[in-house]
Structures are given as structure tokens and as C-alpha cells.
Amino acid sequence: MSTIRYLLLAAFFLTLASGFGPTVVQGAERPNIVMAFADDWGKYASAYGELVPGGINDHVSTPNFDEVAGDGVLFTRAFVSAPSCTPCRSSLLSGQHFWRCNRASILQGAIWDMSIPAYPLLLEDSGYRIGHTYKVWSPGTPANAPHGGSRRAHNRHGSAFNRFSQTAMKHADRDAGKQVLLDEVRKNVRSFLDADSDGNADGDQPFCYWFGPTNCHRKWVAGSGKELWGIDPDSLKGKLPSFLPDVPVVREDFADYLGEVQAFDAGLGVLIEELKRIGAYENTILVVSGDHGIPGITRGKCSLYDLGTQVPLAIRWPKGIPHAGRVVDDFVTLPDLAPTFLDAAGVNIPDHMTARSLYPILKSSASGLVDAQRDAVFTGRERHVASARTDNKPYPQRAIRTDQYLYIINFEPDRWPMGTGPGFGAAPATMPDYEVLQNNTFAAFGDLDASPTKAWIITNREKSPEFFQYAVGRNPEYELYDIKRDPHCTVNLVDSAASAKIRTKLHKRLMDELMQTGDPRVSENVIFESAPFTDSFRNRRKPSKPQTPKR
Numbered sequence: 001m002s003t004i005r006y007l008l009l010a011a012f013f014l015t016l017a018s019g020f021g022p023t024v025v026q027g028a029e030r031p032n033i034v035m036a037f038a039d040d041w042g043k044y045a046s047a048y049g050e051l052v053p054g055g056i057n058d059h060v061s062t063p064n065f066d067e068v069a070g071d072g073v074l075f076t077r078a079f080v081s082a083p084s085c086t087p088c089r090s091s092l093l094s095g096q097h098f099w100r101c102n103r104a105s106i107l108q109g110a111i112w113d114m115s116i117p118a119y120p121l122l123l124e125d126s127g128y129r130i131g132h133t134y135k136v137w138s139p140g141t142p143a144n145a146p147h148g149g150s151r152r153a154h155n156r157h158g159s160a161f162n163r164f165s166q167t168a169m170k171h172a173d174r175d176a177g178k179q180v181l182l183d184e185v186r187k188n189v190r191s192f193l194d195a196d197s198d199g200n201a202d203g204d205q206p207f208c209y210w211f212g213p214t215n216c217h218r219k220w221v222a223g224s225g226k227e228l229w230g231i232d233p234d235s236l237k238g239k240l241p242s243f244l245p246d247v248p249v250v251r252e253d254f255a256d257y258l259g260e261v262q263a264f265d266a267g268l269g270v271l272i273e274e275l276k277r278i279g280a281y282e283n284t285i286l287v288v289s290g291d292h293g294i295p296g297i298t299r300g301k302c303s304l305y306d307l308g309t310q311v312p313l314a315i316r317w318p319k320g321i322p323h324a325g326r327v328v329d330d331f332v333t334l335p336d337l338a339p340t341f342l343d344a345a346g347v348n349i350p351d352h353m354t355a356r357s358l359y360p361i362l363k364s365s366a367s368g369l370v371d372a373q374r375d376a377v378f379t380g381r382e383r384h385v386a387s388a389r390t391d392n393k394p395y396p397q398r399a400i401r402t403d404q405y406l407y408i409i410n411f412e413p414d415r416w417p418m419g420t421g422p423g424f425g426a427a428p429a430t431m432p433d434y435e436v437l438q439n440n441t442f443a444a445f446g447d448l449d450a451s452p453t454k455a456w457i458i459t460n461r462e463k464s465p466e467f468f469q470y471a472v473g474r475n476p477e478y479e480l481y482d483i484k485r486d487p488h489c490t491v492n493l494v495d496s497a498a499s500a501k502i503r504t505k506l507h508k509r510l511m512d513e514l515m516q517t518g519d520p521r522v523s524e525n526v527i528f529e530s531a532p533f534t535d536s537f538r539n540r541r542k543p544s545k546p547q548t549p550k551r
Contacts, residue, residue, distance in 0.1 A: 157187035190274060
């Protein structure tokens with residue numbers, strides 16, 4: 001047991017003995033906490049289509065997510081800390097900006113620093129039973145991982161659901177193929193919920209459970225969105241962002257992605273049914289979200305534009321949310337969930353957590369803007385794929401997103417945002433063909449996942465250079481966009497005299513946040529630029545000494 005966990009336990013029992021300070025609520029009064037977290041799921045759900053009709057969300061059906069939102073709170077401005085799976089999940093588990101997570105701030109080569117408190121282990125220390133199915137944190141599930149690792153995994157009935165379209169499309173009877181995968185989900189969920197002989201229905205021990213399918217991550221089968229879920233690619237004509245080519249192959253790619261979103265929602269429905277079966281649904285905090293935007297699509301995963309950083313978020317807790325069915329427009333970030341869970345469970349929130357609990361919003365009766373201080377979020381990125389650039393260097397970015405503006409700092413604008421490609425700073429000079437580009441992520445620009453969309457954009461770069469630039473081109477050091485007037489961020493206002501004051505204001509606010517939270521990127525010792533952060537994931541080293549936060 002780490003020193004911090006030991007001290008937290010000691011403080012917990014001392015509090016109980018003395019009768020002073022916060023007290024952990026026991027038994028049935030403590031809520032169960034369930035996180036349903038989809039890999040690579042951006043802000044696509046039919047609940048959002050009802051709020052703002054006329055867009056892509058009109059063509060996806062997520063009845064189970066919509067049920068959670070309708071019975072609880074739907075957040076319209078939820079963002080990740082980083083649009084890459086491991087740093088996003090690290091920030092969520094630890095309740096802080098991703099840049100404070102040491103080696104867990106990067107994807108390949110990540111190592112969890114056990115001196116950083118993680119909410120599942122804190123809940124376990126306070127009496128919760130914890131477990132997870134499918135993916136929680138990368139890499140792998142070591143025994144000392146921040147979610148309990150392999151010792152807390154419940155996957156023995158299979159993981160085929162993570163390859164939903166690949167598996168279902170092999171069945172002649174498509175509906176039967178889908179049902180086999182949903183049955184797998186049910187068995188895995190039950191293996192956790194029914195681990196105790198009484199099924200935990202009497203509330204003797206609250207539980208913390210993580211349900212994390214990865215099916216929205218590539219690759220999926222071309223045409224599966226229409227074949228399995230009835231999503232017609234042509235229905236998306238005229239609705240794609242302006243930085244994407246509105247051509248059949250891209251529309252089909254997007255439709256297939258929406259099909260995987262619906263598959264995740266179907267799995268969520270199974271989880272809900274199982275919580276109801278054991279009588280735990282009413283006293284469970286059920287949170288549904290995703291870890292970043294769409295993969296293999298321009299400005300999605302690995303970018304700081306909204307398509308990469310904005311995610312769905314709905315929270316249901318009948319016993320704790322007195323006024324359900326609310327839509328909240330406050331800016332929230334996924335790290336806010338860790339202190340929220342601890343708050344609801346009556347567990348002290350460690351000082352290391354810089355995120356803010358959503359508990360007051362959940363308890364509120366207000367809709368729209370609830371907390372005036374939640375007027376912005378901060379996002380960033382360092383390294384995703386180690387080999388994206390030949391020297392394993394990161395692509396460092398930080399950004400602030402407000403109601404009207406997105407301001408981005410690209411600390412190394414000479415580097416390629418999505419990595420290098422043949423003829424663009426890497427050898428050989430011959431660009432791979434369409435077939436290779438849609439199947440091999442590392443063939444070119446490795447931070448953009450292989451996809452039919454990527455293949456079309458790169459192979460048509462001479463005919464349609466604007467789409468190539470949006471997808472993989474270099475960026476200036478500073479970017480400023482008026483989201484209200486230019487939602488797709490195609491006009492950079494950073495050099496506009498009319499925008500000088502807002503640029504100065506946003507720059508100062510962003511830099512103040514980075515300095516106050518101890519971001520190594522703005523310190524004299526920029527650890528992200530050297531080993532072990534620039535090592536290949538095949539050459540991992542022990543974690544470097546954590547940076548001392550300034551608050």
C-alpha cells in the first residue's frame with residue numbers, strides 16, 4: 001500500500017473514532033457508482049439532436065443514453081482534458097489536468113505513478129467493492145493499476161463486443177449476431193454484480209464499477225452502419241463539417257461510426273437492465289460518457305478542436321438528484337467526475353485533485369448556466385503514438401475554450417500535428433496507396449488513425465489540398481476562433497486587430513492556469529521533451545520524479 005493510501009485510511013479511521021470532520025456514510029445510504037465509458041465516442045447522441053435538430057445527431061439513435069439524461073442531468077458542454085485515451089483516462093481517474101499525471105500523461109510508454117490518488121482505489125479503501133469490464137486505463141491491466149488492475153477485471157465471458165461490427169457482420173442473421181454480443185455483455189456485467197452471494201441487492205456493500213467497451217475505436221466494417229443499424233450514409237449529405245470532403249466514402253465512414261455508437265448504447269441498455277434486476281438502479285450514480293472524439297477523421301481524436309475534445313455526458317442518480325430532466329450548459333471537464341464521486345460517497349477529496357466536484361450542480365434545481373464560475377475549460381496534448389514523429393517527440397498544445405472562443409497554443413509549430421508522412425519529413429518519399437492508408441495507421445501521419453476518410457484525403461491531396469491541410473498540415477503557433485460565428489474553426493483570428501484584446505485576455509488566463517497547476521510545459525524543466533517521455537513504448541523506463549504542483 002502506498003504512503004498516501006495509508007495516510008488516507010488512517011485519517012478515515014481517525015475521523016470515525018473522534019467524531020469530528022467529514023464522515024463516510026455507511027451501507028445502503030452510500031450510492032453505488034457506475035461509469036459507462038466508451039472509447040473514442042464524441043458528442044453524438046439523439047438527446048443532443050433533440051436539443052439542436054438539423055445535424056448529424058438526427059441520424060443516430062441512443063435511447064438508453066437518452067433515458068439516463070431524461071432521468072438525470074444532460075450536460076451540453078463536457079470536455080476531456082486530452083483527446084487521447086490514456087491521458088484522458090488518467091486525468092479522469094485522478095481528478096486533475098492530464099499534464100499533472102507524470103508518465104500517465106502520454107499514451108505509449110505510460111506508467112501510472114501510484115503516489116497519485118485514483119478515485120476507484122480511494123473508494124475501495126473506504127469500503128467500496130470495485131470492478132471493471134473491458135477497458136479502463138492503458139496500458140493493460142497490471143495488478144497495481146489505478147482501477148484495481150487484473151485482480152478486479154470481469155471479462156471472463158469474452159471481449160468480442162469490442163469488435164462489434166467485425167463480429168456481428170460474420171453472422172448470416174445480423175440480429176442474432178448482435179444478440180450474441182449483448183449476451184456477452186450481460187454475462188460479464190453479472191459476473192461483477194453477482195460476485196457476492198446476495199447480489200448486493202440489500203446494499204450491505206456499495207460498489208464502484210467501470211463499463212468500458214472499445215467498439216467505437218477503429219477499425220469497424222465498411223457498410224456496417226447501414227447493414228446493422230439502418231443508418232443511411234446519404235442521410236448525412238450536407239451535414240458533415242466543412243473541413244471534411246462530403247463524398248460517399250466519408251459519409252459511409254461516418255455512418256459506420258454512428259453504428260458503433262448505437263452498439264455501445266445497446267450495451268448500456270444491458271447494463272441498466274442488470275442494475276434494475278438486483279434492485280440497485282435507484283441508488284446508483286450512473287455516468288455515461290466517452291474519452292474523446294471520432295478516430296481517423298480530420299480534427300477528431302488527437303486534436304483540440306471541439307470534434308476532438310467535446311464528449312457526451314449524462315448523469316443519473318434518482319436518490320441524489322432531486323430535480324431530474326435538466327439540461328446544464330456549464331463548462332465541465334471529465335476530471336470533475338473523480339471529486340464528484342468522492343463527494344457523493346462522503347470520502348475526503350485529496351488536495352492533489354484540482355478538478356471541481358459536480359455535486360452542487362447535481363443537487364441544484366437549475367438548468368442552463370448553473371455555476372457562473374464554470375465559464376471555460378482547459379485542454380491539451382503531448383504525445384500520442386510514439387512513432388508518429390521520427391524522434392518520438394510530442395506535439396505539445398494547450399487550449400482554453402469559452403462560450404465564444406477557442407484559443408490554442410502550438411508550442412512547436414514546426415512539427416507536424418498528426419506526425420510525419422513520406423515526403424513530409426520522413427523517408428521513403430513515396431506516399432502509400434489508398435489500401436495501405438485505410439488499414440495501416442503507421443504508414444503515414446500516425447496520430448491520425450487509419451480509415452477510409454484518411455485514405456481519401458491523402459490520396460486526393462493534389463486535387464483537394466484544403467482537406468489535406470485541415471487533416472494533417474502544420475499549424476501556426478497561435479490559433480483563435482470565434483466558435484459562434486465559425487463553429488468549424490476555419491478562420492484564424494489571431495492576427496486580427498479587432499481580436500487583439502480577447503487574444504491577450506485568453507492567453508493570460510490560459511498561461512495562468514498552466515502555471516498555477518504546475519504544467520511542466522511552461523516550467524524550466526520541460527520533462528515532456530526528453531526521456532522517458534520520448535522513449536518508444538517498447539523501451540519503457542521507471543517513472544521520473546513527479547513535478548511539485550503549485551496548488
